[in-house]
Amino acid sequence: MSHSTDPRPMSAVPGAKLTGTAEVPGDKSVSHRSLIFGAMAVGETQVTGLLEGQDVLDTAKAMEALGAEVIRHGPGEWSVHGVGVGGFSEPEDVIDCGNSGTGVRLLMGTVATHGFSTTFTGDASLRSRPMGRVTDPLALFGAEAHGRAGGRLPLTLVGAANPVPVRYATPVPSAQVKSAVLLAGLNAPGETVVEEIEATRDHTERMLRGFGAEVEVDGRTIVLKGQPELTPQHIVVPRDPSSAAFPVCAALLCEGSDVLVPGIGLNPTRAGLYTTLREMGADLTYENERLEGGEPVADLRARFGPMKGIEVPPERAASMIDEYPILSVVAAMAEGTTVMRGVKELRVKESDRIDAMARGLEACGVRVEETEDTFTVHGTGGEVPGGATVGTRLDHRIAMSFFCLGLGARRAVKIDDATVVETSFPNFLPLMESLGASFRRENG
Numbered sequence: 001m002s003h004s005t006d007p008r009p010m011s012a013v014p015g016a017k018l019t020g021t022a023e024v025p026g027d028k029s030v031s032h033r034s035l036i037f038g039a040m041a042v043g044e045t046q047v048t049g050l051l052e053g054q055d056v057l058d059t060a061k062a063m064e065a066l067g068a069e070v071i072r073h074g075p076g077e078w079s080v081h082g083v084g085v086g087g088f089s090e091p092e093d094v095i096d097c098g099n100s101g102t103g104v105r106l107l108m109g110t111v112a113t114h115g116f117s118t119t120f121t122g123d124a125s126l127r128s129r130p131m132g133r134v135t136d137p138l139a140l141f142g143a144e145a146h147g148r149a150g151g152r153l154p155l156t157l158v159g160a161a162n163p164v165p166v167r168y169a170t171p172v173p174s175a176q177v178k179s180a181v182l183l184a185g186l187n188a189p190g191e192t193v194v195e196e197i198e199a200t201r202d203h204t205e206r207m208l209r210g211f212g213a214e215v216e217v218d219g220r221t222i223v224l225k226g227q228p229e230l231t232p233q234h235i236v237v238p239r240d241p242s243s244a245a246f247p248v249c250a251a252l253l254c255e256g257s258d259v260l261v262p263g264i265g266l267n268p269t270r271a272g273l274y275t276t277l278r279e280m281g282a283d284l285t286y287e288n289e290r291l292e293g294g295e296p297v298a299d300l301r302a303r304f305g306p307m308k309g310i311e312v313p314p315e316r317a318a319s320m321i322d323e324y325p326i327l328s329v330v331a332a333m334a335e336g337t338t339v340m341r342g343v344k345e346l347r348v349k350e351s352d353r354i355d356a357m358a359r360g361l362e363a364c365g366v367r368v369e370e371t372e373d374t375f376t377v378h379g380t381g382g383e384v385p386g387g388a389t390v391g392t393r394l395d396h397r398i399a400m401s402f403f404c405l406g407l408g409a410r411r412a413v414k415i416d417d418a419t420v421v422e423t424s425f426p427n428f429l430p431l432m433e434s435l436g437a438s439f440r441r442e443n444g
């Protein structure tokens, strides 16, 4: 659903000492996929721990619009009655994916090989994001896209009635592009092949295999056999490492803090931030390391302590792509300079995240430098002045990052709109308050 709530300005109050246990919600990437793959299986898929953030709720509505039955049984407990691969029917109305790039791009892949038309839209943020990266490969299957200039939403995708399988080399590192092509390939005959420019999160490959599809992975080449029958699953969604990043980093930068964040998925395609924090000297330990549903999981324990700036290499970008905003906050509080290379994909997220972080950090008294593909933050050794208002630009990660900065800065940091955290982390504010953080409602 497109963003319609009135903006709610709020400040994060400095001086927090965070202690206790932070139970973060389910993984957003896995939640979207659970609903979409469940809708393409024959019969009932059950999901436990589904993230009930707005992005995922919008995908649930879209699956219903395409003919699947989606039922909420209780908090995080959902079921999806799937219609089988190729079984979707033409939606009667426009599909509104709200703020979600993952939602719209995966859904475009899904309907691209169904012989009907679907019109997609989203909020002002999503309507400004590039869709050609997905509609270009979908055209190879025989689908036709009619969007606004630059392939922007609203966009109508006329699905291919007689799709052909595709071999596609991704020009940008993007799990959304890879997944859109694989999802289209599900309803095409023969083998669809994706060659990735860089390895990105691999939830689609792992989960589709779990649903019974034949998916072979050789290095960065993925081969999917089309038209499988998918078998319903019981999915337990792991807790989101991208959401865990906020309480973890807040604890690292607020004096006297000691926080446990249990049960976090540490799939190597997602865990780059935690490697980086440890290189910066963070007091961050992995406790009770284990495998759950074939994925590495650990309880993260984060304690306040000094950290130093480092160079974050470009080859790590895909494994921490959503964590650069919060890393920039940690870098601002660390001693010395942090240079993040190979980060131009940040410019096409919910906002231009390099620009949003740069302007917000500058307003808070932090020195930064940027090029198209690099972001440099000069650390203050724990002395960020704060005392500014930051624009969140319909971007949940920008909002949560500056809330964390405000907790550790010298003066409060005001965020122009706190409602955007609903996208991925609806209980962010109460959860942080339960650890000892304070936030203050402000007048516009």
Ligand SMILES: O=C(O)C1=C[C@@H](OP(=O)(O)O)[C@@H](O)[C@H](O)C1
Residues within 6 Å of the ligand: 028, 029, 030, 101, 102, 173, 174, 175, 176, 177, 179, 201, 321, 322, 345
């Ligand atoms: O596939 C996914 O679930 C996601 C892929 C990433 O986007 P890109 O594919 O654009 O890198 C990431 O930023 C997003 O939050 C979730």
Ligand SMILES: C=C(OP(=O)(O)O)C(=O)O
Residues within 6 Å of the ligand: 028, 099, 100, 101, 102, 103, 322, 349, 350, 397, 424
């Ligand atoms: C980039 C993100 O999401 P999406 O692309 O799905 O909007 C994110 O959650 O940080």
